Amino acid sequence: MPLHPSPLRVLGHGARLGVKEAEAALVEHYPRLVRLAYLILPPALGRHRRVLTAHAVVQRALRTGARNTAKQGADAVPSQRSGGTTDGVPRTAAYTAVRLRVVRAALAHERRPRWWPGRLPAPAALRPSVPVVRGLRLFPRAGGMDELALDRALADAPATVRAALGARLLENLSTDSAAALLTEAGAGDSSAALRTAGRLAGEDHARVGRMLRSDEFDPCTVQTRPTDLLRRRNRVRAGAAALVLLAVTGALVLPAVTEAGDTRPAALPAPVAGGALDASALLRTSPEQWADTSRVDFSAWPARGGRSGDRALLERALSGWAAPPADAEITAAPGTSRVAPALPPRLLYAGDVADEAVVLFHDGGVRVVRYAEPSSGKGSPTFEFARVDDADVTTASALTVSRTRTSARYLLAPWIAGSATRDLLAPGTPARPLEVGTDGVTVPVPVPQDGGDCAAWPVLQLRSSERIVEKHAFLVTDLGELSPVHLTHTPAPGSGAPARQPREATGPEALSGWARTACSLRTLRHTGVRAVNNWQFARQPLPGGGSPADWMCTRADTWQGQGRVLVQFLPPAASPVARAQVVSERRNTALCSRFGQHLVAGAHWRAPDGSWYVLAAGSRAVERIEITGSVRGSAERPTLALRAPRGAQFRVGAELRGGGPVPAAG
Structure with a gap:
């Protein structure tokens, strides 16, 4: 299946950007454009043909129409507007022009004649041209129930509404920019389409945007199944007979044809931008x-x-x-x-x-x-x-310039006014100043080691210049990639801090939590992680009195958007760096993010007197908690402890204030 753009053609009279720039933009952002086309195309095509047509629409985005007027036509590349990206979306004029053509072509499929693609020729703008896949059926990977429900809702919506959703939630365009794109693409009443799209998305636009970026709507990551094997075998036999007949006919006709030379165009070299x-x-x-x-x-x-x-x-x-x-x-x-x-x-x-x-x-x-x-x-x-898309003052604070097995040198951002190193496994030890050269490159800094007993976890403690933000210090750590990972902390309920976004992990409470969970970061090396947050979602009194236990949800967010979660239980310990007990692990989940703010988990715990318990705890909005299985019990509060045999099998459930279940982390 050809996934590369077709040979270049002239964009049209009056184009102000070269075709090579436009083609390079298409190749660079090919998955984004194909996902947008797939969303807009009519679901009635079926998933197999919809996948192929989405690729065809994008691959044909550089071809010209039949007209070539003196004025710059609708198909011509517009003049330069801006560069770079905004909200992770490319804003170059070349990309904007290619995207317009993709949207226009995808919308055209909704207006195809009822007899298309039948025997009568369709208009040139609607004529299908898709990659050919023989013997296989292609379809995107299945998502969850929410993605399936959204796909069904989109199937009942007009193409202009699907295009409006794509412009707003996939391309992150403003309402005015989205309306302008739809109007240029021939969508008709763009304002009505945007209003309908807004009603379809509801109040949680971010959640719908995440679903549109899931595998359910990704025609570049597909699964395959065979076609009807018996029917295919019969067609092969019929085709072989037709080829024999064609060969006989050709043998009679070819002598009458004069040789006119080879007029096939030479293969074009791969374009460079x-x-x-x-x-x-x-x-x-x-x-x-x-x-x-x-x-x-x-x-x-x-x-x-x-x-x-x-x-x-x-x-x-x-x-x-x-x-x-x-x-x-x-x-x-x-x-x-x-x-x-x-x-x-x-x-x-x-x-x-x-x-x-x-x-x-x-x-x-x-x-x-x-x-x-x-x-x-x-x-x-x-x-x-x-x-590094959507990097900010913390995630764009440093880059790895050189690395050895035990150390690395970093190039610090120009806004870093102070730098130091510290060990997360020594929370009571002050940070040590870090020497930085005049070119912004640090001296060699120890990096966390892959093997061994995890005796230390070095991090950088950086401070932003007051010219951009006051009193802003933060931690980053090396996980083996170019960009160090930002470490944050969200304090426990009842600590006096309101529930809000994660904050910097430089305070005593944050450092104490990271001292017991830092070694779990080893499993995240070389996985494209952007930031890791320790959310102390519950603090639980334990049977027999004494110090309470903490429950921590350690969430790693990648640059791709997926999240990975470790739920960890931190009972009282003699050592401030005693490792937490990992209760469960979840991948590709919204748990412990701003889109998954409710959580409940359980663990076994042995009391100092030797007795075993099943413990369960929920986040701050949990009103009722229940344990079922070989041990049973419930409480009208966010924590519960039940005496139970060692290794007892159990399940944890919970309800929120005002009703509604809470997802259990394992």
Whole structure:
């Protein structure tokens, strides 16, 4: 099944951007565009044909229509509007033009004639052209009940409403921008479509947006099944007979045909995005822009390093990015594209670090790329790719410049006014100042080790400049990738802190919690994690008095959006770094996020006198809790302790204030 764009054609008279830039934007954001087309296409096509048609719509997005007028037509690429991304969505003129064509073509399928695709020819704009897949049926992976219900609701909605949902929730466009896109694409009454889409999404737009980004609506990640095997066998036999007849007919006709030469076009080379690989076209931010911008992320980083003017080094890095040498070592974080840049990337750093020449690029708000070559000139180059879309003042605070098995050097953001190191397994030990060079690169810093007994967990404690935020210190830790991971903490109910978003993990309570849970971060290495939050969702009095136990939900959010949860039980312990007991683990879940704020969990616990108990606890909105199984009991409060045999089988249930069940974490 061809998943690459068709050969380039002229975009139309009056186009102001080159076709190569538009094609590069299409290739770079191909999965996003195909998902949008799949959403808009009529579900009546069936999932197999809908998948193929979505790919075809995107692949044909660069082709021209029949008209070619003196004025810039609707199909021409518009003039440059803006660059980079906003809310993770590309805002280049090339991407905007390609997206418009995709939406227009997808909407056209809703207006096809009833007899299409029959024997009569359809209008050119509606003529189908899909990739051919023989012997297999393709369909996206199934989601949950919520995704299925949404898919059924969308099947009853007009294509313009589905397009409006895609514009608002997949593309994150404002109401005015979405209306303009729908109008340009020929959607008719765009305002009515947006109102209907708003009613369909209800009050929780974020939840519907997550469902639209799930596997249920992803035509790039598909499952396969065979077609009707008996019918296919009969068709093969009939086809073989037809081929024999055609061969006989051809043998009689070919002698009468004069040889006119081979008019087939030569194969086109793979396109490269114009000046994107030109070292002189690299974007460079002024040194003080970070202090005078509302977008504090990698786009505000200036170009630093002693070799930022070394054109030869930069050209080797760019050309190797587009066409890596055979011996190059390439690593990429999960969900990170390795294709060449669509537009000139931003230079963040170029310099000599340890025994390597290192170059760091920022590509359009989506990726950071590290290129390194041995300073001696002997050895293979390395490339490392990582996602950084929607990075902010904390997640764009540092990048790994070089790494060994035991240490790493970091390039700090220009807004970092103070830096130190500390050990999460020594919460009472003050942070130690970290030496940073004039180019923003730190001295070697110890990194957490994969093996061993987890005797230490080093982290960076950074402080933002007061020019952008006052008294803001935060922690980041190394999990083996380009971008360190932001660590946060949400305090327990009853601590006097209101329920709100996670806060920085620099206070005594946060450090105490991380001292007992830090070693669980080992399982997150090289998984594309953006941030990890420790939510102390309950504090439970224990039988026999004494100190209470804490319940912690450790949630890791990835740059791709998926979440991974560890629910951990922290009974009183003699050591402040005694490891928590992992109660359950969940992947690809909204639990313990702002979209999953209610939780209940249970665990076995042995009291100091040797007695065994089943404990259960819920988050702050839990009103009633119940334990069933080989031991039974309930309480009108968010915690419960029942004496039970060791290893007793049990289930935990709970209800919220005002009614409604609470999801159990295992």
